Amino acid sequence: MEATQTRPMGGKQKEINVGRTERNASMVGGAALALSGLTTIAKRRLLPGLAMMAAGGMLMYRGKTGHCDIYESIGLDTGGSEDHGLTVEKFLTVNRLPQDVYEFWRHLENLPSFMRHLASVEVTGERTSHWKAAGPGGISVEWDAEIVEDYPGQLIQWHSVGDAEIPNEGLVEFREAPGGRGTEVKVTIRYYPPGGAAGKIAAKVAHALNAMEIEEDLKRLKQILETGETATAARSNGHH
Amino acid sequence: MKAVCWHGKHDIRVDKVSDPEIVNPRDVIVKVALTGICGSDLHLYNGKIPTMKPGDILGHEFVGEIVELGSAVTNLQRGDRVVVPFPISCGDCWYCKQGLWSLCDNSNPNSFLLEKMYGDTGAGIYGYSHLYGGYSGGQAEYVRVPYADVGLVKILPELSYEQVLFLTDIFPTGYQAAENCSIKPGDTVAVWGCGPVGLMAMKSATQLGAANVIGIDRFPDRLEKARANCNAEVINYEQADVAETLHNLTGGRGPDACIDAVGMEAQGTGLEAAYDNVKQTLRLENERPIALRQLIRACRKGGTISIPGVYSGFVDKMPMGAVFAKGLTIKTGQTHVHRYVRHLMQLIQLGEIDTTFIITHRMALEEAPGGYRLFNEKRDGCIKIVLNPKLQAGASA
Ligand SMILES: NC(=O)c1ccc[n+]([C@@H]2O[C@H](COP(=O)([O-])OP(=O)(O)OC[C@H]3O[C@@H](n4cnc5c(N)ncnc54)[C@H](O)[C@@H]3O)[C@@H](O)[C@H]2O)c1
Ligand SMILES: [Zn+2]
Ligand SMILES: [Zn+2]
Numbered sequence: 001m002e003a004t005q006t007r008p009m010g011g012k013q014k015e016i017n018v019g020r021t022e023r024n025a026s027m028v029g030g031a032a033l034a035l036s037g038l039t040t041i042a043k044r045r046l047l048p049g050l051a052m053m054a055a056g057g058m059l060m061y062r063g064k065t066g067h068c069d070i071y072e073s074i075g076l077d078t079g080g081s082e083d084h085g086l087t088v089e090k091f092l093t094v095n096r097l098p099q100d101v102y103e104f105w106r107h108l109e110n111l112p113s114f115m116r117h118l119a120s121v122e123v124t125g126e127r128t129s130h131w132k133a134a135g136p137g138g139i140s141v142e143w144d145a146e147i148v149e150d151y152p153g154q155l156i157q158w159h160s161v162g163d164a165e166i167p168n169e170g171l172v173e174f175r176e177a178p179g180g181r182g183t184e185v186k187v188t189i190r191y192y193p194p195g196g197a198a199g200k201i202a203a204k205v206a207h208a209l210n211a212m213e214i215e216e217d218l219k220r221l222k223q224i225l226e227t228g229e230t231a232t233a234a235r236s237n238g239h240h
Numbered sequence: 241m242k243a244v245c246w247h248g249k250h251d252i253r254v255d256k257v258s259d260p261e262i263v264n265p266r267d268v269i270v271k272v273a274l275t276g277i278c279g280s281d282l283h284l285y286n287g288k289i290p291t292m293k294p295g296d297i298l299g300h301e302f303v304g305e306i307v308e309l310g311s312a313v314t315n316l317q318r319g320d321r322v323v324v325p326f327p328i329s330c331g332d333c334w335y336c337k338q339g340l341w342s343l344c345d346n347s348n349p350n351s352f353l354l355e356k357m358y359g360d361t362g363a364g365i366y367g368y369s370h371l372y373g374g375y376s377g378g379q380a381e382y383v384r385v386p387y388a389d390v391g392l393v394k395i396l397p398e399l400s401y402e403q404v405l406f407l408t409d410i411f412p413t414g415y416q417a418a419e420n421c422s423i424k425p426g427d428t429v430a431v432w433g434c435g436p437v438g439l440m441a442m443k444s445a446t447q448l449g450a451a452n453v454i455g456i457d458r459f460p461d462r463l464e465k466a467r468a469n470c471n472a473e474v475i476n477y478e479q480a481d482v483a484e485t486l487h488n489l490t491g492g493r494g495p496d497a498c499i500d501a502v503g504m505e506a507q508g509t510g511l512e513a514a515y516d517n518v519k520q521t522l523r524l525e526n527e528r529p530i531a532l533r534q535l536i537r538a539c540r541k542g543g544t545i546s547i548p549g550v551y552s553g554f555v556d557k558m559p560m561g562a563v564f565a566k567g568l569t570i571k572t573g574q575t576h577v578h579r580y581v582r583h584l585m586q587l588i589q590l591g592e593i594d595t596t597f598i599i600t601h602r603m604a605l606e607e608a609p610g611g612y613r614l615f616n617e618k619r620d621g622c623i624k625i626v627l628n629p630k631l632q633a634g635a636s637a
Contacts, residue, residue, distance in 0.1 A: 095345075181334055212352065228266070233350075235384055237261055
């Protein structure tokens, strides 16, 4: 992704460097992510069962090395430097054309249908929108966002504006997968947590969960676009 | 409604639970007419598959009648009698489009668990742990069936529920296992395990052109079914050296293809079995791959190892050297049931294959706990138990 690509837009040729997303991406959804992640995972209460799976090779391995990969792998990636914000990057292939995936995403009101932490996104102008996120225990956060790059069928980049509590930025890129496999979607979300040591620790924890949240969000996006609904094992509409 | 629920290892109960509802537009609700207990359910019964929760409804083999439809299901109607494939598959993802239905990308809401364990997810499965989505199973009066517009196959009017029940799983599973053997004229196919899957694999191997079929087990009644119903030569592995007998039966070459219809709970004799038992008990190994090791040893050079038997974790002492030296091909996986239902239903209709010969017990739902015990211990000649929600306990045949 370090390559510089030339992308046509509105008749003009514009050069952008996709590879720089790592360093100066923009961002958003992440903020509110900080609020939600944990509950989903805690609710599932499945991790102990997985320890069983550690039988055989894994247990022996742990015995020898004092290290258990399963717990570690479930712990998710916790990398990221707080000083430059916390970044989550995820990839997923969707069995639809890039233009279709782009259009669904560009219609920002659709985001809450697959981004679980979002209560609503309201489009307020050509490039501006108002986002509401809901966390556990009635916590909610709102902010305004602005699209800063928009290449139909290729990418959308946005960031929060004004005095957002948790400034954030996001970039989503769409690339045609080889051999009719659909669209490779790459999402990069970065947020800048509130300062202070406590804030940083909390942010780190949140970050780890966010990686998983975003991955789950992407899977829901894929499900909606491919199957028209989101997968659930629920047996009734009331409770899960 | 009544449902057969898992409450722990060797603890199966029939509970009263709420009826399922339509949740998604592509759902239907099926009123269960018949439902089987599968060898795969025994892995749950014996606590070999993690992430089961007390109260989970079991069962992935069921046929019945549609009683309710979601708004997006237009190709089916109330009252349709249908076969429900055990993998829950969306029909829209790349894998489903390739015919790899059991590898569906979208149907497992807990995909992250399998991704952490195996690197990627498979399809959700009814009543088969939270690893496979946490879906409620078919050993119940009613079931919520997702993606019904692509999953369900209508039962031909002249066929009874019993005639088509095994299209949900074990017939396609045996068929895929045989298909994976790439059978050529003159081929000998050896099948470890003369349970329902093994017997279906033998029937299918013959159907696909195998010249000789050999069945291996230790239960005389199962070996007898293999001999009488599947036209197989049989080997009782407790009474004969399997590899040597196979060697002799094939003029010293070994079978062209070997099918493992046993899976991770293989029984064995002698030191090797003791070794695997101890390791599995101590959870240093998930599986007892006793049969699988034998398959690899016995198979002829350049032959195929086809594994419908379920494995879930790590196996120990796999003879990779033999796989390599003999240039073997290994094929395995959950069955892509959707691929086969229509074709196999036709074979049943034409009278070319009858699968009902494996049924040894017909029971009421309430009798499931005893049924699991019986099937697990292979007592009373038990090969296949079919549960019927309409039957009264005690009145069963
Ligand atoms: N791939 C799939 O999609 C799929 C579908 C259905 C079932 N299965 C699996 O297929 C396997 C068989 O299912 P089933 O319903 O026939 O179960 P089953 O328990 O009735 O049959 C297993 C048979 O294997 C025999 N056996 C045990 N150890 C043996 C050994 N060392 N050598 C030869 N035979 C041995 C047993 O005596 C028994 O008769 C199970 O692992 C089940 O989970 C897989
Ligand atoms: Zn099964
Ligand atoms: Zn699919």
